[in-house]
Each structure stands twice: as structure tokens, then as C-alpha cells.
Amino acid sequence: MHSRASSAAVLTPTGDAIKTSDAAELLRGFNDQATAGLERVEGSSKRSVEGCSLYNVNIRKDYEQKAYIRAVQRLLTRPSKVDSSAVPGARTRYDDFVAIHINQTLSIHGTGNIVTWHRYFLHSYETALRDECGYEGYQPYWRWFKYRDNPTENTLVDGSEYSIGGDGEFWEHNGSTAGIGSVKIPPGNGGGCVTNGPLANMTINIGPVRPGMSGVKANPEGQFAYNPRCLRRDLSSYTLIKWMTATDLINITVLHTLQADQVAGTITILDNPPSRNAVKEDTISMGVLAKDVTIGHLINTLIGRPLCYVYV
Structure with missing residues (x-):
């Protein structure tokens, strides 16, 4: 991507987005502005496809269903590749991703590589x-x-053939x-095994x-020991209704940022002697999932090596 400051998109909520109670509209507005900014930077003529541009970019969409579910089901049947002496409980390729995380x-988490590590983790999952x-x-x-307001109606988790189970x-x-036990979520109507979808x-x-979840115990044999059990889920709209509104997102931004700064500041004070700063040359490792790369190769999703994608 070119680095022309004059063409950069400034992500500011529009008046219409501020007035609505639907936070999705606010997020959609940000996404549209980002896309428009990229188009201005790319220009009207196509660049070489040897690199990564809007003309050859991979596009991640809002939940493509059946084909994705079939692929996940296959991943759940493929054998694990991790060292069995290190992770004796792993049985499938899906377990490999759980184990690495x-x-x-x-x-x-709470480190300088939190965004880039998870970005590469998801890229590795997508590649698999x-x-x-x-x-x-x-x-x-x-x-x-x-x-x-009612997440159980979402086709993602409604228990239909298009879902990841209900x-x-x-x-x-x-x-x-x-949030490390700081946010209490009342029980919903589930909590047990997922039996549909x-x-x-x-x-x-x-x-x-x-x-x-209350009543669920940690693996008594250790985090990597074999501990077969069902997938449990308790869907709840509690946090969504309470906090995920456009008004709340806008009004609490400053206070939220200050809290983040307070946590970061406190950690800095307690970090004595201080650990070094994260730098672009730091290695991000995925073990058997993917080749090692540096943070610098993951900062931009349009860098082309290894990332080349946008969201729509």
C-alpha cells in the first residue's frame, strides 16, 4: 500500500450513526469509510498483482455458512500434528489450535503482540x-x-444446518x-451440552x-491432558443489551480509554525491572500451525506476505 497521508481515511462516526441505537450502523459506517479510503489510495488504475491490492485481495465476509461448517467438521476429523508428549490430550487438528492458544x-494477552499474534493465528486457521x-x-x-437483543435467533447459533450449533x-x-471474574453474567436458558446443529x-x-461457567471445573489432570467432554454453551443477551449500543460505545470511549491507560500505567509501574518493548522484529510463533514470522509482517493485512485480506 502507498503511504500518502493526504489520502488516509479518517474514521469518524457520521451524524446518522450517532443518532441510532444500533451499534451495527456505527461499525458499518467505519467499514465503509475505510474501504473508500483504500480505494482513493489505490487510485483508479490497477497496480501490479504481484503484490497485494484491492484488485487481488482475499475478502472475509460476514459468516459464510455451509461450506465453512463442512470444512470445520473435516478439521475435527483430521489427526493432530502436535507433539503428543507435550499435548497428550490432542486428537484432532482442531485440538492443535486449542493447544497452541x-x-x-x-x-x-496484555502484551505488545496481542493483535498481531491473533491475526496470524486466525490466518493459520484459515489456511488449514x-x-x-x-x-x-x-x-x-x-x-x-x-x-x-435475542442471540438465539442468529443463524450463527440457532441450531440450524447453517449454524455452529444452538x-x-x-x-x-x-x-x-x-473479564478475570469481574463481570457477572446471569444464567441463560442453556449451559449444558449442544445437541443440535x-x-x-x-x-x-x-x-x-x-x-x-459456575459448576464447571478445570481439567484435574492438567491443561493438556485428555479430557473428553461435550461442547457446552449458555447464550445470553445480557452483555449485548447492557453495553453494545451506539450511544454507549460513543459516550464511554473516553472513559474506556482512560481505564485502559490506567491498567497499562499500573502494569508499567509494577514492571520493575522493566521488560523490553515489543518491536517489529519480534517473532510470532505458531508451533506446528505455521511458519514463524515477525510482528512487522503482520501489522498490515494488505502487506502480501503472508497477509492479503480485507473485511466487508
């Missing part, structure tokens, strides 16, 4: 679906604000926690490490 959790499972599309994403069966519990009766083999 568990193994690096403490070094990829395409190269190993016959998937011809690209990694879809979940547009959070769809069906905000809500879990009713299981009496006292709710769940998020394409991923019904799916077996989870490793973990859990720190379960958020």
Missing part, C-alpha cells in the same frame, strides 16, 4: 481449512451486533463470569483451564 496464553479441508472461501467473521440444553447453574455432540478433548 492455551500454551501461549500468558504471553499473547483451505489447504487441508477443501474450503474455497476465506475466514468469515461474526458481526457482533446482529440479533443483539444453545446448550438447560443446565441449572449460577451464571458465568468474564452441525456441531451437535462435538467432543472437546483438552482443557478447560479456567472455566467461566
Whole structure:
């Protein structure tokens, strides 16, 4: 991509977006402005397709369904590639991705590589679906604000043939926690095993490490030990209705940013002697999932090596 400051898109909410209570409109406006900015930078003439541009870019869409689900199902049947002595509980390629994330959790959250690590992790997952499972599309994403008031109606989790399974069966519990236990979420109508949809009766083999749902215990044999159990789910609109509105997103931005700054500042004070800063030359490792790359190769999704994608 060219680096012309005069052509850069400035992402500011429009008046219409501010007035609506639908946060999806605000997010959609940002996306449209970003796309328009890229088009201005690219110019009206096509550049060489040897690199990555809007003319040969991979496009990630809002949840493409059946083909994606079939590929995930295949990933769940393919054998694991991780070292069995390190992760004895892994049985499938899907387990490999779970294991890599568990193994690096403490070094990829609250650190300078949090965005780029997860970006490469998802790229590796997308590559596995395409190269190993016959998937011809690209990694879809979940547009959070769809069906905000009633997530059980979302085709992503409604239990239909197009979904990743529905809500879990009713299981009496006292709710769940998020944010290191600081956010209390009341129990929904599920909590038990997912028994409908394409991923019904799916077996989870490793973990859990720190379960958020009351009544669910961590793996007693260790985080990587074989611990077969069902996929559980308790869908809830509690956090969506409470916080995910356009008004809330706009009004709390400053306070949210200050809280993030407070946390970062406190961590900096406690980091004594200080650890070094994250730099573009730092290595991002995916183990058996993908080749090592540096943060610098993951900052821009249009850099072409290894990333070349946009969202629509």
C-alpha cells in the first residue's frame, strides 16, 4: 500500500450513526469509510498483482455458512500434528489450535503482540481449512451486533444446518463470569451440552483451564491432558443489551480509554525491572500451525506476505 497521508481515511462516526441505537450502523459506517479510503489510495488504475491490492485481495465476509461448517467438521476429523508428549490430550487438528492458544496464553494477552499474534493465528486457521479441508472461501467473521437483543435467533447459533450449533440444553447453574471474574453474567436458558446443529455432540478433548461457567471445573489432570467432554454453551443477551449500543460505545470511549491507560500505567509501574518493548522484529510463533514470522509482517493485512485480506 502507498503511504500518502493526504489520502488516509479518517474514521469518524457520521451524524446518522450517532443518532441510532444500533451499534451495527456505527461499525458499518467505519467499514465503509475505510474501504473508500483504500480505494482513493489505490487510485483508479490497477497496480501490479504481484503484490497485494484491492484488485487481488482475499475478502472475509460476514459468516459464510455451509461450506465453512463442512470444512470445520473435516478439521475435527483430521489427526493432530502436535507433539503428543507435550499435548497428550490432542486428537484432532482442531485440538492443535486449542493447544497452541492455551500454551501461549500468558504471553499473547496484555502484551505488545496481542493483535498481531491473533491475526496470524486466525490466518493459520484459515489456511488449514483451505489447504487441508477443501474450503474455497476465506475466514468469515461474526458481526457482533446482529440479533443483539435475542442471540438465539442468529443463524450463527440457532441450531440450524447453517449454524455452529444452538444453545446448550438447560443446565441449572449460577451464571458465568468474564473479564478475570469481574463481570457477572446471569444464567441463560442453556449451559449444558449442544445437541443440535452441525456441531451437535462435538467432543472437546483438552482443557478447560479456567472455566467461566459456575459448576464447571478445570481439567484435574492438567491443561493438556485428555479430557473428553461435550461442547457446552449458555447464550445470553445480557452483555449485548447492557453495553453494545451506539450511544454507549460513543459516550464511554473516553472513559474506556482512560481505564485502559490506567491498567497499562499500573502494569508499567509494577514492571520493575522493566521488560523490553515489543518491536517489529519480534517473532510470532505458531508451533506446528505455521511458519514463524515477525510482528512487522503482520501489522498490515494488505502487506502480501503472508497477509492479503480485507473485511466487508
